[in-house]
Amino acid sequence: MVEPSKAGIARIKAAFGYSMRGLQACWRMEAAFRQEIMASIILIPLGLYLGQGGVEKALLVGVYFLVIIIEVLNSGIEAVVDRIGREHHELSGLAKDLGSSAVLLSLLMFAATWILVLFF
Numbered sequence: 001m002v003e004p005s006k007a008g009i010a011r012i013k014a015a016f017g018y019s020m021r022g023l024q025a026c027w028r029m030e031a032a033f034r035q036e037i038m039a040s041i042i043l044i045p046l047g048l049y050l051g052q053g054g055v056e057k058a059l060l061v062g063v064y065f066l067v068i069i070i071e072v073l074n075s076g077i078e079a080v081v082d083r084i085g086r087e088h089h090e091l092s093g094l095a096k097d098l099g100s101s102a103v104l105l106s107l108l109m110f111a112a113t114w115i116l117v118l119f120f
Contacts, residue, residue, distance in 0.1 A: 022072070030075045032103070036068050047114075056117050063113040070106040074099035 006014050026033045047060030077099040081092045 022076075026072055026075050030071070033068070033071050033075060036071055040064060040068065050118060059113055059117055063110045067103070067106045067110050070102050074103050 027037070043064050044061050047064065048057050051057030051060045077095055081095050084092065
């Protein structure tokens, strides 16, 4: 959380630091995030190469960033649920399943976007 006394550049710098800590934690703790980042090393340059024009390039690259963003949000949901307790609870399982579903849907959107842009 950004301290209320911080303003301007100091607030932006603090917020950036918190964001970097979150990405580092996601890298350390989430295998799926690491796999998606490794895939982005190939997929993002490939999307920039294969896209014909700015809109296609933005779609091919942007949809993959969306997958990564949703993975980070899913990891956040899992962390909060685990913080509350590791014992099985129906709502905890539902929250984790819903987060996982969001990741799956983003991957399906990624695949559909690449197919539509590149082959139709």
